[in-house]
Amino acid sequence: MITDYFKDLFQSSHPSDEDIEAVIGGMEARVSDDMNETLIQPFSAEEVRHAISQMYPYILPCPDGMLPFFYQKYWHIVRPEVTSFVLEFLNHQVSDAKINYNYVVLIPKCPKPETMSHFRPISLCTITYKIASKVLANRMKPLLSSIIFESQFAFVPGRLITNNVLVAYEMNHYLAHKYEMLFGQLFGHSHPERGLRQGDLLSPYLFLFCVEALSLLISLAEANGDIRGVAVSRHGPRVSNLLFADDTLIFAKPRVGGPSQVSGSIHPSFHHELSSSACHEIDSLMSDFVWHKKGVRKIHWLAWDKVCFSKEVGGLGLRKMSDVNLAMLAKQLWRVVINPDNLIGHILKQRYFPHCELHEARAVAGCSFTWSSILVSRELIAATVVELIDGSGNWNVGLIHRIFWQEDVDAILAIPFNMGDQDVLRWHFEKHSHYSVHSGYKTRAVSGGFCPWCGFEVEDILQTLFRCHFACLVWALFHIPWRYIMVDHDDTETLIREIHRSLDSANFGRTLLIYWFLWWTHKKLIFQSVEVSAEEVIGRVWSMEASFLLFQKNARELEKTRQAHHGILLSALDG
Numbered sequence: 001m002i003t004d005y006f007k008d009l010f011q012s013s014h015p016s017d018e019d020i021e022a023v024i025g026g027m028e029a030r031v032s033d034d035m036n037e038t039l040i041q042p043f044s045a046e047e048v049r050h051a052i053s054q055m056y057p058y059i060l061p062c063p064d065g066m067l068p069f070f071y072q073k074y075w076h077i078v079r080p081e082v083t084s085f086v087l088e089f090l091n092h093q094v095s096d097a098k099i100n101y102n103y104v105v106l107i108p109k110c111p112k113p114e115t116m117s118h119f120r121p122i123s124l125c126t127i128t129y130k131i132a133s134k135v136l137a138n139r140m141k142p143l144l145s146s147i148i149f150e151s152q153f154a155f156v157p158g159r160l161i162t163n164n165v166l167v168a169y170e171m172n173h174y175l176a177h178k179y180e181m182l183f184g185q186l187f188g189h190s191h192p193e194r195g196l197r198q199g200d201l202l203s204p205y206l207f208l209f210c211v212e213a214l215s216l217l218i219s220l221a222e223a224n225g226d227i228r229g230v231a232v233s234r235h236g237p238r239v240s241n242l243l244f245a246d247d248t249l250i251f252a253k254p255r256v257g258g259p260s261q262v263s264g265s266i267h268p269s270f271h272h273e274l275s276s277s278a279c280h281e282i283d284s285l286m287s288d289f290v291w292h293k294k295g296v297r298k299i300h301w302l303a304w305d306k307v308c309f310s311k312e313v314g315g316l317g318l319r320k321m322s323d324v325n326l327a328m329l330a331k332q333l334w335r336v337v338i339n340p341d342n343l344i345g346h347i348l349k350q351r352y353f354p355h356c357e358l359h360e361a362r363a364v365a366g367c368s369f370t371w372s373s374i375l376v377s378r379e380l381i382a383a384t385v386v387e388l389i390d391g392s393g394n395w396n397v398g399l400i401h402r403i404f405w406q407e408d409v410d411a412i413l414a415i416p417f418n419m420g421d422q423d424v425l426r427w428h429f430e431k432h433s434h435y436s437v438h439s440g441y442k443t444r445a446v447s448g449g450f451c452p453w454c455g456f457e458v459e460d461i462l463q464t465l466f467r468c469h470f471a472c473l474v475w476a477l478f479h480i481p482w483r484y485i486m487v488d489h490d491d492t493e494t495l496i497r498e499i500h501r502s503l504d505s506a507n508f509g510r511t512l513l514i515y516w517f518l519w520w521t522h523k524k525l526i527f528q529s530v531e532v533s534a535e536e537v538i539g540r541v542w543s544m545e546a547s548f549l550l551f552q553k554n555a556r557e558l559e560k561t562r563q564a565h566h567g568i569l570l571s572a573l574d575g
Helices: 002-010 017-024 033-039 046-055 070-072 075-092 126-147 159-180 203-223 275-290 321-338 343-352 369-382 397-403 406-413 436-442 463-467 469-478 494-500 505-528 534-564
Strands: 102-108 121-127 243-244 247-250
Touching: 017 203, 033 126, 046 070, 046 075, 046 126, 070 075, 070 126, 075 126, 121 126, 126 203, 159 343, 159 369, 203 469, 275 321, 321 369, 321 436, 343 369, 397 406, 463 469, 463 494, 463 505, 469 505, 469 534, 494 505, 505 534
Parallel strands: none
Antiparallel strands: 102 121, 243 247
8 A cells, every 4th residue: 555655646647748838838937048057067076075065964874874974984985986976977867776766764643543644754865866966956056046936935045934924924914904804715735746755855946846836827827817916005016825835825815814824833933022921931831841840849949030041151051032032033124124125025115114214114003913023123133233324324423433543533534435335234243244043142131141231242351351342432432552452362361461561550550440440330230230331430440540649649748758757756647
């Protein structure tokens, strides 16, 4: 029965040329000559080596009994033979039939499976076949975004399936308020039943091409007037279908359905704001898991906030749900800002802020939960933007003078504005300048494990005295000529010794005072929740230095008086 099932599954139905033309006849050519030239280039040994290095070392055993780890570990030995075999297969279609052998392992999806639908088939291909398949996938991957419709987000680099979830929620919100009842119906699933088997590295891309034909047929039906998509605003794009990997959501006037059935498998914390009670409930579940044992309630020996500290500072590295939720929402916002022309960005733009920019947009009456959730996350992104340019589009001269040294001020103000260029948003807390949930959470989660000023770096002496933005601002306001020594030091003692060797006596004493008041300000914020401005720190340093110099002057005068009255006992009395 099992053998017959898979034979029938993978047998071709032998469609006629007319059947194929009916599906793809209206499809415009999207593979340009340059793209085609890239695809048909002979495969190289370097592509084979790169494919090997990308594979996970320890996968399930394959028919040839080998793991990728073996090839990666002993590549210097097996390289000639493996490379020659794979290139012969790819460039000249010469191969051993055994390369295409694979095992199909059936994993039961329920306790008592009775039919084939109760099993999940897992295909185990040979490693040599996987290498060849990976090389082909790498060749195709950079071109997918130019070939696949924007209604498909799964498996396409640079696209997130959660974007389609946001579109589905927005469409659902619009339809729920536009009509007395929801004119929508979810129509089945699209499951291509021919082609490469599951487990093949090319299988997801072949799936995209198959479903692309379905998307084309829907678009043709819309163009012919057979169905009518939905637009959530007058000038917004009309959406007729959304594809969630192997699920399809079709928007059409006769029978429209509930998008929640499609997007329900994706947790709402990725794209919607969770209530405080929901966050507290999730935190409580995690707390119970940490402190309870087999139904026996135990004492919570440490506050949950401290348990959520990073492991480097004594916590368990768990995360507070409210901060995780905000960091995930910020990722959706970031993608809308960075890619304003994608489908969700275009829909939100035309519906909620058609005449202004995103940072100026406001929540309006009757807006969707999607939009209000995105606005909540805006504070995380906006709080990290350095406003060196004022509202008139010119340099904020006052702020620049307060932050930078004079020679740096002169260099900055000499930079001309190029009003013809588009501004680009960059995320300060990642080397690649793009937002990530990890760094967004660290920025949000201000706790004892992180710097209380910026809430990002792990709190230590280097962070408190030198690296934090507050400390940098304080140092920038003092003309102490050691700033060029501030390179990537990890040793606090070495850094301080280098600084002190470069200073004269006056600047040395002033530097010690700055150390002290930065530490004092740090403790005021942690233990008393009192924020001290950089200007107040500067004033206290100057005041303390003046008092110290005055004391030294009085001490010298007193010493002179003592020497002048040698043999006379002087007594200083208070009051």
